[in-house]
Amino acid sequence: MAGNLLVSEEKSVSKSVQQMSIEGDEPPSQYIVNGNKFGSKDCCALIPISTIDVSLLSSESELEKLRSALSSAGCFQAIGHGMSSLYLDEIREVAKQFFALSEEEKQKYARAVNESEGYGNDRIVSDKQVLDWSYRIILQIFPEKTRRLSLWPKVPTGFSEKLEEFSTKVKSMMDYLLRCMARSLNLEEGSFLDQFGEESLMLARFNFYPRCSRPDLVFGVKPHTDRSVITVLLQDKEVEGLQVLIDDNWVNVPTMPDALVVNLGDQMQIMSNGVFKSIMHRVVTNTKKMRMSIAIFHEPDPKNEIGPVEGLIDESRPRLYRNIKYYGDINYKCYQEGKIPLDTVKIANNSD
Numbered sequence: 001m002a003g004n005l006l007v008s009e010e011k012s013v014s015k016s017v018q019q020m021s022i023e024g025d026e027p028p029s030q031y032i033v034n035g036n037k038f039g040s041k042d043c044c045a046l047i048p049i050s051t052i053d054v055s056l057l058s059s060e061s062e063l064e065k066l067r068s069a070l071s072s073a074g075c076f077q078a079i080g081h082g083m084s085s086l087y088l089d090e091i092r093e094v095a096k097q098f099f100a101l102s103e104e105e106k107q108k109y110a111r112a113v114n115e116s117e118g119y120g121n122d123r124i125v126s127d128k129q130v131l132d133w134s135y136r137i138i139l140q141i142f143p144e145k146t147r148r149l150s151l152w153p154k155v156p157t158g159f160s161e162k163l164e165e166f167s168t169k170v171k172s173m174m175d176y177l178l179r180c181m182a183r184s185l186n187l188e189e190g191s192f193l194d195q196f197g198e199e200s201l202m203l204a205r206f207n208f209y210p211r212c213s214r215p216d217l218v219f220g221v222k223p224h225t226d227r228s229v230i231t232v233l234l235q236d237k238e239v240e241g242l243q244v245l246i247d248d249n250w251v252n253v254p255t256m257p258d259a260l261v262v263n264l265g266d267q268m269q270i271m272s273n274g275v276f277k278s279i280m281h282r283v284v285t286n287t288k289k290m291r292m293s294i295a296i297f298h299e300p301d302p303k304n305e306i307g308p309v310e311g312l313i314d315e316s317r318p319r320l321y322r323n324i325k326y327y328g329d330i331n332y333k334c335y336q337e338g339k340i341p342l343d344t345v346k347i348a349n350n351s352d
């Protein structure tokens, strides 16, 4: 879909997803997925998603399971991560309480026009954009000095403390996983982590998917890969909706109350020279139940140059990607233009 008309000024819709779901409206054309543009809505139940016990990753067999899951699918359900199900419920609860506030209250944290941080709906950047049936609050957590605390909800009380605590725990789990990933490929432990630099970015995205009268026509989130190196996702405890693309089949990621879903993003595919996969995923909605999720994204300091680890480049696996800085900006620009971001950093001729 090259040739999209780009608009510099953000556009608005006449009625928000929030209003439409309350009033039971059918999704208007801007939300409707035309034909096969994003692939089939069918979902295959037969391919299982790997479960990895993080506490066992010092063993060779669990490490091999990790390597295999990440090189075939790019995702897994993490258990044994040290966060109890009671604790994960508390995190879900503050998010739920925030979304249950009145619209007027939530609007106090509204994102500004042409910005992504804060509460709101899709930022509309192109006339041809298909909009997602969801709304969200996005908050940058690290580096600490970049926090825009005026956008951090004051209600429910404890939201900020819980978010800070949860993301710090998730960050140490991610750092540990990044070391394990390097070990699983017989690399120095810091091969991936050292590319993050002093000021790595961590962003939280609280997603809310209201009921939809025609889930067959829309997506909660359209198919995409994350721009991060690694994403950790706390899924809704009961309501499914996340699907991942494995071997050209859309596969449901089942809800597991104690598990955190780990998805690899584009920057890991670059750093691992294509050995580990950035997982394509999407979210479907339903007529009966709202769904919620909390995604934590971790990526290198954008000023840092990242690229394929030397130990993963050889004659049988030539360098697939060039070294780059500011991948987030590249990713966003491609998204606007309907291009696949990873394609733009790929080396066309693999002979060097």
Ligand SMILES: O=C(O)CCC(=O)C(=O)O
Pocket: 205, 207, 221, 226, 233, 235, 241, 242, 281, 282, 283, 292, 293, 295
């Ligand atoms: O809601 C989910 O399960 C996934 C959300 C997601 O993919 C994202 O926020 O990037």
Ligand SMILES: [Fe+2]
Pocket: 224, 225, 226, 281
């Ligand atoms: Fe995602």
